[in-house]
Amino acid sequence: MTPPDPFPALDWTRADFPLLRRQIDGHPLTHLDSASTAPKPDCVIEAVCRFYRDHTANVHRGVHVLSEEATEAFERAREEVASFLNASPAEIIFTRNSTEGINLIAHSLDLKPHDEIILPALEHHSNFMPWRIHSRAVPIRLAPDGIPHYEDLDEHLSPQTRLVALAHVSNILGVVAPIEKWIDSAHRRGVPVLIDASQSASHVPLDVKALDCDFLVCSGHKLLGPSGVGVLYGKREKLEALSLYQVGGGMVKVHDDHQFTTQDLPWRFEAGTPNIEGVIGLGAAVAYLRRIGMNTVFRHSQALGARLVEQLRTLPGTVILADSAPLEQRIGLATFTLHAPGWGSESVARNLCDRHQILVSGGYHCAHILHHRLALEGTVRASTHVFNTPDEIDRLVAALREFTGG
Ligand SMILES: Cc1ncc(COP(=O)(O)O)c(C=O)c1O
Incomplete structure (x- = not known):
């Protein structure tokens, strides 16, 4: 697997997704939940x-x-x-x-x-x-x-x-x-x-x-x-x-x-x-x-995945699943636990939405056996698609800092 090329800019695709024009409480959405279900383009x-x-x-x-x-x-x-x-x-x-x-x-x-x-x-x-x-x-x-x-x-x-x-x-x-x-x-x-x-x-x-x-x-x-x-x-x-x-x-x-x-x-x-x-x-x-071209889509996903993991690593105490995997093997998806006493994964996800209009998943993601084997009581998952940008990853990680205090 080859390392990602320079970041392929796909932000032009944002205009194709009407859902991304939606605002909540007057603020735009940061949609980082496509692994659950993805927004649809106009076509x-x-x-x-x-x-x-x-x-x-x-x-x-x-x-x-x-x-x-x-x-x-x-x-x-x-x-x-x-x-x-x-x-x-x-x-x-x-x-x-x-x-x-x-x-x-x-x-x-x-x-x-x-x-x-x-x-x-x-x-x-x-x-x-x-x-x-x-x-x-x-x-x-x-x-x-x-x-x-x-x-x-x-x-x-x-x-x-x-x-x-x-x-x-x-x-x-x-x-x-x-x-x-x-x-x-x-x-x-x-x-x-x-x-x-x-x-x-x-x-x-x-x-x-x-x-x-x-x-x-x-x-x-x-x-x-x-x-x-x-x-x-x-x-x-x-x-x-x-x-x-x-x-x-x-x-x-x-x-x-x-x-x-x-x-x-x-x-x-x-x-x-x-x-x-x-x-x-x-x-x-x-x-x-x-x-768009699936090679371009993949390079974009790899680059966002690498950014996500590198940024999450800066949060003290955060544990990222598959953290030992080479960055170029990742797509734009990372699942993690925070060192944030009192905050469960679902309440982190809920609060990211309520305070910052950032959409992620929280819970067991239909993988109870994995969570059980790793003794995890839920995890938070952020996942990207073609329309996501590096800025949105940075926004997520800045918001997560409020929970970890780091
Ligand atoms: C890896 C994997 N397999 C299977 C499924 C099931 O997909 P669906 O609910 O669309 O049947 C999902 C859905 O999240 C998934 O992520």
Whole structure:
């Protein structure tokens, strides 16, 4: 991984995000919470509105002109997402979110209770709980600053291992994980790999062919797109081997008294009316990121991540998770605890908003096991996107000084 180039200025993008014009008590927002859900650019809002205004119709069903237009826009969005990930459109299944994509795989692999899924112990609930209810989740231990002992994978791979699942970028650490190594080790033992790209997809260039991952999931709402739409990528042969997840309209070719036959990929896994406007909005979001250029987006995210960590280190007693990771491996996300007696993580986050209109997350961030293992009672998380500036990081850290007194 190469060190960040000089800071790529992306502050021109701010004008594209109407939410950033919002004021609270007469003050502008400092939005540092995109890891939770990201603001939307005008082009996404307009794509969704245009669908409602000019095309509202169901897809793949109707024979009239509006349905043809809706279907064309929907499938164009699939092509856009496929290009974004370097996949083919048949390998892109639209889901509700990352969570549903992971649940789909956990269900459709026909796992047995003794089957094992290996994953780092820091995974988000959504990449942990689906494996627990269908099989045995085998968590890889964590170092004291939260970084998984990735080198432990080999000793955990066994004949019972059915899958390896891991976040490309953890929503707590904000560090790019060595997924290539894990994919290589797992494949040498014939084990497929699922990548949770929920946090990485809108910060790090992705190429599923180069990575050679078997499955990958991400969510529209963190990718500057609408909520209620997500993506499951799967290698064609892997998707074809899965059993059905949901059945109903749209995924069936023939249904008579005796049998039914299903549509080909990807529609085989898209039962019922999809989130049509969400998919079209996601297509617009991905096109927006591609116009900026994912290499530029990544360099900007790396630079903000480095600034965030370097600034947080100046606060006495602050503990930053994954502080030992090289700065160039970080995206613009840092999770930390403050030395601020009497202040819990949620009250820090609430007060940053009430006093300074700075939006961050506070709490457990859907990673209870990580917090439990590191004996942490909640953490504060700041996370950036393309529109954030170094000044906003400095504003956050100046405001945090009020709590630490340093
Ligand atoms: C790493 C990671 N995985 C999975 C998810 C779940 O995403 P969603 O709630 O959009 O399904 C999140 C959401 O925060 C996440 O950060």
